[in-house]
Amino acid sequence: MLYKGSCHCGKVAFEIEGELDGVIRCNCSICARKAALLWAVPHDKLTLIAWGDDLGRYTFGDAKIAHRFCRSCGLHPFAEDVDEGAERSAYININCIDDVDPSTLSIFDFDGRSA
Structure with missing residues (x-):
């Protein structure tokens, strides 16, 4: 199935191809503060439609994400x-x-604080 999404203002927009049957709730310091529910997909299933100079990047810790x-x-x-x-x-x-x-959706709790 093809899903579409964006940030609030729409300057960052994307599409994802896949089956959304569950999500990850990570308790790391940033995900917990954002209250994000995450769907892990192969990177090639994500297509950015709009981003320009509006897409920022933040890393912390071992900077793997x-x-x-x-x-x-x-x-x-x-x-x-x-x-x-x-x-x-x-x-x-x-x-x-x-x-x-x-x-x-079913939620899988991931211990990102210990990872």
């Missing part, structure tokens, strides 16, 4: 593995996907 955000509205629509390769993933904040009801 680039947390992406809109420089205009501040929303964090997704994160991605920094390392290139076949196993690279994108982590979509499902709260930024159009027409998705998070209450209908």
